[in-house]
Amino acid sequence: MMANAGMRLYGGAQYHRAMAEFRLVVGSIKCPPITREEIVNACGVEDIHDGTNYSRTACVIAVAKACDTFEPFLHQLSFRLLYILKRLSPISVFLLEKDGEHFSSHDVLVKRVQAAFNRFAESTEQSCRERCMEDLESTTRYVTWSLHNKNRAGLRHFLDSFVAPEQLCANTHTAHSAGLHEQSTGLNDSKQDRPKGELKSSHTSDSNPSGGVSETRLVDLLDNTLWNRRLAPSSERLVYALVHQIFHGIKEHFLVTTELKFNCFLLMPIVDKLAALLREDLESAFEDDLDSIFSVTELRHSLGQKKRELEIELKQMKRLKEKFTEINKKLNSLQVRQQA
Numbered sequence: 568m569m570a571n572a573g574m575r576l577y578g579g580a581q582y583h584r585a586m587a588e589f590r591l592v593v594g595s596i597k598c599p600p601i602t603r604e605e606i607v608n609a610c611g612v613e614d615i616h617d618g619t620n621y622s623r624t625a626c627v628i629a630v631a632k633a634c635d636t637f638e639p640f641l642h643q644l645s646f647r648l649l650y651i652l653k654r655l656s657p658i659s660v661f662l663l664e665k666d667g668e669h670f671s672s673h674d675v676l677v678k679r680v681q682a683a684f685n686r687f688a689e690s691t692e693q694s695c696r697e698r699c700m701e702d703l704e705s706t707t708r709y710v711t712w713s714l715h716n717k718n719r720a721g722l723r724h725f726l727d728s729f730v731a732p733e734q735l736c737a738n739t740h741t742a743h744s745a746g747l748h749e750q751s752t753g754l755n756d757s758k759q760d761r762p763k764g765e766l767k768s769s770h771t772s773d774s775n776p777s778g779g780v781s782e783t784r785l786v787d788l789l790d791n792t793l794w795n796r797r798l799a800p801s802s803e804r805l806v807y808a809l810v811h812q813i814f815h816g817i818k819e820h821f822l823v824t825t826e827l828k829f830n831c832f833l834l835m836p837i838v839d840k841l842a843a844l845l846r847e848d849l850e851s852a853f854e855d856d857l858d859s860i861f862s863v864t865e866l867r868h869s870l871g872q873k874k875r876e877l878e879i880e881l882k883q884m885k886r887l888k889e890k891f892t893e894i895n896k897k898l899n900s901l902q903v904r905q906q907a
Contacts, residue, residue: 577658581651582834586826589644593822598814599632606806607798621802625809629715630707632810633817637703641825645696648833652688656681683848687841695832702824706817715816 569591571584609627610619660677706714 577651577654581654582648585644585647585651586829589640590822590826593637593640593818596636596818598629598811599636601628601632601807601810603798603803606803619802621806622809625806626710626813628806629810629813629817630710633814633821634703634707637818637821638700641696641699641703644825644829645692645699648829649688649692652692652833652837653685656684679849679852680845683845684841687844688837691833691836695828698832699825699828702828703821706820706824710813714820715813 569584569588571580574580576584605628606624609624610621611624611627613620
């Protein structure tokens with residue numbers, strides 16, 4: 568089971584969980600099934616002879632299946648990581664407001680920063696995805712055996728059992744009969760009566776009794792794989808093993824390079840380049856168009872409206888002051904008259 572599968576994660580924790588899920592899913596993919604029609608159609612036409620090259624056939628099938636299988640997972644991972652990055656902006660604002668920071672009066676500035684961050688995330692994700700696509704295309708464009716054939720022990724074990732059991736039995740019986748015949752001949756003939764050259768030839772033949780058997784096996788192998796376009800069961804097994812071997816090698820290389828590329832060219836730029844890019848964007852905005860950051864026009868309009876309201880209020884206060892002054896004068900004159 569995937570670690571932290573049921574948790575509500577964000578940021579780096581969600582990023583690493585997505586990468587772990589990618590490794591788990593892609594790493595468990597098996598080679599798609601191969602049909603006899605695919606093998607026959609992939610044999611194609613050679614430019615110098617009318618035989619077949621089953622190693623080329625296996626390469627054609629393996630790279631096609633690998634490209635069709637792994638490319639959708641690459642796009643899915645890329646879009647998912649981009650979604651994780653874009654979530655960071657609203658989450659950051661929410662956490663800052665939770666700590667007491669208020670951005671209600673700086674909506675334009677916050678939107679400007681979010682837009683710059685989203686553009687940076689999209690461009691970085693696209694560049695990283697293109698790098699990964701180049702790796703996938705190079706891996707599925709040309710088969711390099713030192714890269715694609717990592718598990719050679721398994722393939723060697725299969726090729727050792729390539730010859731059919733009945734053929735092995737027949738060859739073993741032939742070799743055994745030849746050995747018995749040579750042994751009986753050696754017992755009947757006296758070594759002293761033989762010439763030295765004959766003794767040397769007989770010794771060489773006895774030391775390598777399986778030479779003829781090996782040649783027979785080689786001819787049978789060529790007849791089944793190179794000189795005959797009829798797809799024999801042994802040829803089908805050979806192509807099947809090679810396709811699975813190449814597919815497995817492509818999968819391992821794809822997993823390693825994809826994770827390295829996303830870590831180096833998507834995650835690290837967020838850590839190393841984002842702060843400098845946002846600073847440059849804001850500095851250029853300060854120099855070119857200050858209104859796009861702080862909404863100066865709206866601020867001027869609101870300040871003008873407030874100024875007009877204060878002027879009206881000032882006029883009203885002046886009128887009230889004049890009335891109070893007039894009333895004060897009347898009261899003072901009335902008091903003087905009463906004293907007189």
